[in-house]
Amino acid sequence: MIIGVLGPKGTYSEKAAEQWIEKNGREGEDILEYCADIQDVFSLLEDKKCEIGVVPLENSIEGSVGITLDRLLENDVNIIGETIVTIEHCLLSRGKKEEIKVILSHPQGLGQCRQFLKNHFPAAELRTTGSTSHAAKLATEFEEMAAIASPETAEMYNLNIVMPNIQDRKHNHTRFVIITRSNIPESVQKYIKKDKQGSSYKTSIIVYLDRDRPGALYAILGEFAKTNINLTRIESRPSKKVLGDYVFYIDFEGNINDTIIKDAISNIESNVGMLKILGSYPEFDSYCESN
Numbered sequence: 001m002i003i004g005v006l007g008p009k010g011t012y013s014e015k016a017a018e019q020w021i022e023k024n025g026r027e028g029e030d031i032l033e034y035c036a037d038i039q040d041v042f043s044l045l046e047d048k049k050c051e052i053g054v055v056p057l058e059n060s061i062e063g064s065v066g067i068t069l070d071r072l073l074e075n076d077v078n079i080i081g082e083t084i085v086t087i088e089h090c091l092l093s094r095g096k097k098e099e100i101k102v103i104l105s106h107p108q109g110l111g112q113c114r115q116f117l118k119n120h121f122p123a124a125e126l127r128t129t130g131s132t133s134h135a136a137k138l139a140t141e142f143e144e145m146a147a148i149a150s151p152e153t154a155e156m157y158n159l160n161i162v163m164p165n166i167q168d169r170k171h172n173h174t175r176f177v178i179i180t181r182s183n184i185p186e187s188v189q190k191y192i193k194k195d196k197q198g199s200s201y202k203t204s205i206i207v208y209l210d211r212d213r214p215g216a217l218y219a220i221l222g223e224f225a226k227t228n229i230n231l232t233r234i235e236s237r238p239s240k241k242v243l244g245d246y247v248f249y250i251d252f253e254g255n256i257n258d259t260i261i262k263d264a265i266s267n268i269e270s271n272v273g274m275l276k277i278l279g280s281y282p283e284f285d286s287y288c289e290s291n
């Protein structure tokens with residue numbers, strides 16, 4: 001199976017892919033296809049050049065990854081899994097701390113180390129890259145450059161760990177989602193069917209209200225409350241139509257095949273402008289326990 005991840009070698013997205021495949025029981029040979037950025041993972045999937053993509057969705061320090069949310073709405077994709085990766089950022093360089101003038105990373109990496117950067121490198125130029133390992137690769141070129149990336153990339157790209165553990169909070173976790181095309185490829189089916197006796201499932205949807213009116217969101221949430229469906233996340237994102245107009249990303253416990261969930265969704269659907277079901281998949285915690 002071909003899996004689209006952020007590249008080059010050494011990204012957290014690659015770690016997430018390995019982690020997910022390992023937990024699901026490897027099915028023969030998998031090939032990782034390294035993409036320049038998150039949009040390219042979605043394009044690769046759409047162009048049928050991979051069967052699965054692994055993209056970051058949210059981080060415990062920096063919050064949502066906007067481009068992933070946007071593409072989940074606009075592309076014809078299905079979420080089939082999630083995995084949570086522990087993030088441990090280091091400052092990597094060929095040079096010494098005093099020499100560093102430019103610091104590179106994925107926007108998430110820079111954001112998760114914002115306070116550190118302000119305290120230790122107030123005059124440094126900050127540059128964004130498509131991924132943390134892309135930053136590491138670029139930092140091999142000049143001693144005055146440094147990258148924020150994982151400790152493993154230091155070894156891969158022959159860089160020194162100038163400062164370890166530089167993120168603003170000790171606990172740093174990113175949730176990645178495993179995506180495929182809505183018309184799920186044959187090779188991906190076996191990963192889904194094998195799931196997961198005894199696992200708790202989670203479902204992700206996107207809702208657009210169409211017109212702002214009193215109690216509209218309350219009515220949607222009421223459908224979940226009424227039948228005791230537990231919401232695990234709700235997030236708004238601009239609809240990009242006009243200022244103050246939003247789409248809502250909602251995650252809740254349960255499987256779309258359960259009657260109770262089906263009924264709630266159909267009640268919501270009849271009261272909103274648009275409802276997109278992204279998919280039902282085993283919740284990360286529960287499938288850790290059951291494996």
Ligand SMILES: O=C(O)C(=O)Cc1ccccc1
Nearest residue numbers: 011012013106108109131132
């Ligand atoms: O750039 C990477 O390695 C990614 O996978 C994206 C990312 C960046 C920083 C923290 C978590 C995920």
